[in-house]
Amino acid sequence: MTSPLLAPTPRSSARLFDPKLLLGVLVVAVLLALSLVTGVYDIAGADDGAQMFQITRVPRTIALVLAGAAMAMAGLVMQLLTQNRFVEPTTTGTTEWAGLGLLAVMLLVPQPSLPLRMAGAVLAAFVGTMVFFAFLRRVALKSSLIVPIVGIMLGAVVGAITTYLALVTNSLQIIGVWFAGSFTSVMRGQYEMLWIVALIGVIVFLVADRLTIAGLGEEIATNVGVNYNRMILLGTVLIAVTTGVVTVVVGNLPFLGLIVPNIVSMVRGDDLRSNLPWVCLLGIAIVTVCDIIGRAIIMPFEVPVSLILGVVGAVVFVLLLLRQRRRG
Incomplete structure (x- = not known):
């Protein structure tokens, strides 16, 4: 028999179809329309402009749509399962x-296919996330502020190992x-x-x-x-697949999964x-704005979206930490 808690309540259903959502979509x-017309190449005037537009x-x-939505969603799920607003794929390693x-995968298989590279990234992301969750279950941390710090430290160790391996195999530029x-x-x-992340x-x-119920703890979930x-x-x-796919295709989008769920929850509460x-x-929206700025700020060159997103995310992260500290 299905518990009534597992079905959306009329109130949550009503909130899901909030008319303000249409304004957000607009x-x-x-x-996105601005993104389509922003760039160095003259789409309107060149002979092959229409072809380049499609390519x-x-x-x-x-x-931008798939990666931005996916990483924000991954951060939301991770925060829910850990009951900590400061965790997301960037702050957990x-x-x-x-x-x-x-x-x-690149070192073991010469010229691996894209699906094989994704498989390696997803598998490693899954192992890393499980290690982080296992650590949280076995170590009692008195402050929620310590959790992302531990995650960042674990990530730094793994990043150092990756950098060393890349250095000794002349793959450092590829990692960059x-x-x-x-x-x-x-x-x-x-x-x-x-498109895999759309399915996610x-x-x-x-x-x-x-x-949501699992995020409340094992005892409540079991009951x-x-x-x-x-x-x-x-x-x-779900978190591992999302992170692995986006990392292989786009690269690192730091703090996106931290910024977005916190802003939404501050405005709308915690109804997942x-x-x-x-x-x-x-x-x-955030990824698109950062990407447009990256394309326009030193045109005809581009600034990586991760650079702009990292600066914005770091500022928001510090503000959230200070806010949490004031609340005690």
Whole structure:
């Protein structure tokens, strides 16, 4: 028998179809239209402008939508399962583990295919996320502020190992490109694997209530008939797949999964199901704005979106830490 807690309440359903969501969709649509017309190449005047538009601008904009929504959503799921607002793939070492897996595949298999590289990144991201969750379950941390610090430290260790391996194998430049976090190289034929994260989004929406209950702790989840360990495993898989796929195709998008869920929860509360559309929209909007700025600020050159996103995310991270400290 299904627990009533696992079904969306009328109130949550009403909040899901908030009319203000249409305004958010309109704003994001304007930003995406601006992304389509921003760039050095003269799409309107060149003879092959229409062809270049289809090859580069459209795939890049689709990648902005998929990557932005996916990483914001991954941060939301991770924060829910850990009951900590300061964790996301960047602050738990998941991204660094994905990079290590990607490098391992490159070293073990000459000229690996894109799916094989993604498999390596996803597997390593899964292992790294499980290590982080296992650490949290076995070590009692008195302050929520310590959790992201531990995650960043674990990520730094993994990143150092990756850098050392890249250094001794003359792959350091490749690692730098992977972690640049840029949409510059995204074009038709190189981004299609990102559609995997759209499927992840559907799965998260379908199991949102069960993930919410699992986030309340093993005892509560068991009492209402939710298999706690199974949901933690599912959440970890979803986070790992999202991080691995985005890391391989786009690179590192730091702090996105930290900024977006916190802003949405401060405005709308902590209803996971009704917050998902807003989290996706805000993730898309932030990544698109940062990408447009990166294209325009030193045109005809581009600044990696991860650079701008990292600066913004670091400032927001510090502000959130100070806010939490004032609350005690």
